[in-house]
Amino acid sequence: MADQQALPAGPDLSKGVAPSEFAGDMLLGHVGDDEVLLVRSGSELFAIGAHCTHYHGPLAEGLVTGEGIRCPWHHACFDLRTGEAVRAPALSPVAVWKVEQQDGRIFVREKREQPKPQVKGVTDAPSRIVIIGGGAAGFAAAEMLRRQDYHGSIVMLSHDAAAPVDRPNLSKDYLAGSAPEDWVPLRPNDFYAEAKIDLRLNTEVTSIDPNARHVVTSGGETIPYDRLLLATGAEPVRLPIPGADQPNVHVLRSLADSRAIIASAGGARRAVVIGASFIGLEVAASLRARNIEVHVVGLEQRPMERVLGSEMGDFVRALHEEHGVIFHLGDTVTGIDGKRATLKSGGAIDADIVIVGVGVRPRLELAEQAGLAVDRGVTVNAYLETSVPGIYAAGDIARWPDPHSLETIRVEHWVVAERQGQTAARNMLGQREPFHAVPFFWSQHYDVPINYIGYAEKWDEITVDGDIPRKDCLLQYKRNGRVLAVASIYRDVASLEAELAMEKARAP
Structure with a gap:
């Protein structure tokens, strides 16, 4: 007998529900085949699509905060009135539905036309904005500029060969083989032309002239700006050891890097991962999903102890060992000769592929050359503006005053970079919005x-x-x-x- 299609969750909201059936903040139901979440906030009722537009997280298991609802998985936030994704990592809105009350019952029958995003007043709209960087911060800024009804020129200069991608997927599901190719781009290729974002790939910026207000590319082109966002991100640290430049030795930062590892993994039996932090262990889990024997070599005594502490470090190690990962901790690789990685302790591991995940360093050369204040990152104020007026910085390079830790901090988290890009976009339009978001990241292990x-x-x-x-x-x-x-x-x-x-x- 053929499997029956799963029925939508909860009551049929088009037939109405009694207030007694809706006792808490949320009630998950459906209208036809669409799952719809009925939400009470204060004295008002809202109805929205039931799943986060980021990774399809169940909003019914999230948190209602005033006129917003937050996804339980990766902390995206949606406006209950408009459905707008007001906080990354979600970028697309959820559907909104009409709520009617008749004869003591609550009905949801039809979708509302998607309201336009709320736009704050623009006090000083520039004509030309240039974004250097095609990662999380750069893309989120460009997308938010258009969402804020900015009509000026946007030029995005990216040294990458691919349009902006969902980088966390590159070490997780995509590398493991469980995410299809169309999950990876943040937007389809035609988005940029439709949004009038001039995305230029394989483009290296060689200098910034803050006085003349232009940037120069390696091809000799001069591009003027009224506001500039520096979102150059970070680059993987490469080990200065013999054999690190062999074709079977990889780092992981770009879509091309992830594809190269997948190609090498095709006929591989054993891999060595150098580095026992987040990127290294996510790679290890993904390669185990491909039935490759994985050896992890790391200087630390416990994986992730520096960030998560000893108990969590022991748990993470045990979790990976349950899945067959072999650890060589308190050790490092001193050289790679063909398929043999030599350890400092004197041993050696034969492996078909080697992945180096020992951290990244911020790409600060442009900021330094332009005379921006730099302190282990590009120094910015609460509005993400650098020491030079009109130039902003966001993402992995930005060091900002964090109001909670009371320190100036720089973090290398995807969601932080996206949210900073969004805040920088609004501030380039004169909205003067302090960056107060709490840093957030997630890591997936099996x-x-x-x-x-x-x-x-x-x-x-x-x-x-x-x-x-x-x-x-x-x-x-x-x-x-x-x-x-x-x-x-x-x-x-x-x-x-x-x-x-x-x-x-x-x-x-």
């Missing part, structure tokens, strides 16, 4: 997601609620009794609530 909010470079206490080995926990990283960061496994609402609490604490 079926286990680790969410992390805040920033804790140092701590003097870690409190654990729940059970780490049972994959049900929330950890607070504290200094002098103050919570600086929170990590969690399968505590999605608690993670969202902790994020909201940090936001309220840092609000001006």
Whole structure:
């Protein structure tokens, strides 16, 4: 007998529900084949599409915050009135539906026309904006400029060969072989022409002239700007060891890098991953999904201990060992000769492919050459403006004043880069919006997601609620009794609530 198609969840909202059936903040139902989420916020009722437009996360398991709703998986936020994706990593809106109340029942029958995004007043709209960088921050800025009804020129200069892609996928599902090719681009190729974004790939910018307000490319072209966003990102650290330039040795940053690893993995039996932090271990998990034997070599005594602490480090190691990963910790690779990686400890590992994941360094050369203030990153103020008026910086290169940790920080997180790009876009239009977002990232290891909010470079206490080995926990990283960061496994609402609490604490 053929499998029956899964029925939509919850009650049929087109037939109405009684208020008694809708006791909490949210009720998941359907209208026809569409899953629809009925939401109560204060005295108002809203109806929106039930799934996040980022990775299809279930909004019914998220958190209602005033006129917004947050996704439990990766902390995107949607406006309940308009459906707009007001906070990355989601970029596309969710559908909004009409809510009617008749004869003591609540009905949802038809979609509303998607309202236009809310646009703040523009006080000083420039005619020409240039964005250097085609990663998370650069793309999010360009997309937000058009969403904010900016009609001027946008030129995006990217040294990459591919249009902006969903980089977290490159070390996770795409590398593992479980994500199709069409998941990878952030937008289809025709988006840029339709949005009048002049995206120029394979383009290297060689200099910025802040006085003349133009940039120069390696091809000799001079491109003028009224506002400039520097979003050059970071580049992988390459090991200065013999054999690191062999064709079977890879780093992972771009779509081309991920494709090269996939091609090499085709006939491979064994891989060596150098580096036991997030990128290295996500690669290790993805290669195990391809049934490749994986050896991880790392200088640290515990994976991820510097960021997550010893207990989580032990858990991550045990999780990977359960899936067959072999660790060589407190060690490093001193040379690669053909398919043999020599260890500092004296041993050697024969491997078909080697992936180097030992961190990245911010691409600061342009900022330094242009005379911008630089301190282990490009120094920006609360509005993400650099020391030179009219030039902004966002993403992996930006070092900004964080109101929660009370430090100037630079982080290399995808969601942070996107949100900074969005804030920089609004500020290039004169909106003067401080960047107050709490840093967030997620890391995926097999079926286990680790969410992390805040920033804790140092701590003097870690409190654990729940059970780490049972994959049900929330950890607070504290200094002098103050919570600086929170990590969690399968505590999605608690993670969202902790994020909201940090936001309220840092609000001006």
